[in-house]
Amino acid sequence: MQPRNMSMSGVVDLAAVKAAGEAKQKAEQARAEAARTGAAPAAGRLVVDVDEAGFQQEVLQRSTEVPVVVDFWAEGYEPCRQLDPVLERLAREYAGAFVLAKIDAAANQMLLQQFGVQGIPAVFAVIAGQPVPLFQGAAPEEQIKQVLDQLIQAAEQQFGIVGTPVAPGAEPAEAEAAPQPAGPYDALLEAATAALDSGDLGGAVRAYKNVLSDDPANPEALLGLAQAELLGRVEGLDAAEVRKAAADAPGDVQAQLRAADLDLVGGHVEDAFGRLVDTVRRTAGDDREAARLRLLQLFEVIGADDPRVTAARTALARVLF
Numbered sequence: 001m002q003p004r005n006m007s008m009s010g011v012v013d014l015a016a017v018k019a020a021g022e023a024k025q026k027a028e029q030a031r032a033e034a035a036r037t038g039a040a041p042a043a044g045r046l047v048v049d050v051d052e053a054g055f056q057q058e059v060l061q062r063s064t065e066v067p068v069v070v071d072f073w074a075e076g077y078e079p080c081r082q083l084d085p086v087l088e089r090l091a092r093e094y095a096g097a098f099v100l101a102k103i104d105a106a107a108n109q110m111l112l113q114q115f116g117v118q119g120i121p122a123v124f125a126v127i128a129g130q131p132v133p134l135f136q137g138a139a140p141e142e143q144i145k146q147v148l149d150q151l152i153q154a155a156e157q158q159f160g161i162v163g164t165p166v167a168p169g170a171e172p173a174e175a176e177a178a179p180q181p182a183g184p185y186d187a188l189l190e191a192a193t194a195a196l197d198s199g200d201l202g203g204a205v206r207a208y209k210n211v212l213s214d215d216p217a218n219p220e221a222l223l224g225l226a227q228a229e230l231l232g233r234v235e236g237l238d239a240a241e242v243r244k245a246a247a248d249a250p251g252d253v254q255a256q257l258r259a260a261d262l263d264l265v266g267g268h269v270e271d272a273f274g275r276l277v278d279t280v281r282r283t284a285g286d287d288r289e290a291a292r293l294r295l296l297q298l299f300e301v302i303g304a305d306d307p308r309v310t311a312a313r314t315a316l317a318r319v320l321f
Contacts, residue, residue: 046091046166050101052108053216059101063126066163067098067155069134069148072105072112072122074321076314080121082138087123090141090148096166097152098125106316107296109289120321125151128159185211185218192224201235204228226300234261246275253279253287257294264298272298273312281319292316 050058050070059068071087073080084102091100105112105120115124115131125132134147155161192207208225211218239262245252246259256279263272276298279291295316299309 045099046096047088047100047102050103052110055111059126060129062099063130063161064128065161066096067151067161068101068126069098069151070101070103070115070124070126072103072115072117072120072124074105074120074313074317076310077120077317077321079138083121083123086141086144090144094148094152094163096163098148098163101126106292106313106320109292120317127151127155127161185215185221189220189224192221192228196224196228196231201228201232205232222300223303226297229297230261230265230301233258234265237262239266251282253283253290257290260294260298264301269302269306269308270312273308273315277312277315277319280316292320 048058059070062068069087069091071084073084087100091098103111105117105122115122119136121138122136123134125134132151134151135144152163188207188211192204192211195201195203195207205225205228208221208228211221212225215221237258242255242258242262245255249255256275260272260275260279263269263275273295276291276295280288280295283291295312299312302309
């Protein structure tokens, strides 16, 4: 995929005058307050993984303080493997002049649609909540630097937005990891596991969700919930009937979802993933989204580090883009 036009000429058209004025005023007020109190603005992470849940805070809100470069990528996709390390290195080299937000395109289709992404890798900027298309495809580093320089200049001149300088090696996310909530999770997780082992799937789901309501990223709860929900979906299914229905009606998405669940429970992991990737390839709209989401759920059951998941993510990226 060849890089598209890397000009910043679209900034003026996309940035509404009202938004620019409000953003500039907000930035000036923040700087004045910092000067009055003698406190420097808190520096955020320079490279952050963003999903749909965190987009408002990590991208839209931060874009009123610093230009945010949004990188839509997909695992195992060669142009992404070429571009992503360059963007990450430049984010640290520019030391706070912009923030890099990385979005897994396969897992965040709603954001893909909102930005109108046609192919990956696709790179946008967000300034004061205003989206600005930058370029698509891998590109030479010198060209990327030119675009970033134009972006930073436009953010300051049109919006009064300048990033907070970060000293080399002092990126907060790397220097100081946020403390993990201690929470009374051990007892809840033990109860959830006991319920799962005893076949009380509803109780297990509730217990895991209780943990996730306080700690949404708890890996044990995420895995347990994915397993409990999978077992709940296959409970009472007649395997022979499900497989026959899927074979007789390849276009029946629900039949393919049920068959994929049974494949996974039966230990046929590659078959389950392959079936759903094929379903994504053959379908569109709500049917495609249902198959994609089920595939992501099954990834949770197996674990992101499993090579079969990595291979399936690559296959999914190919059919999506």
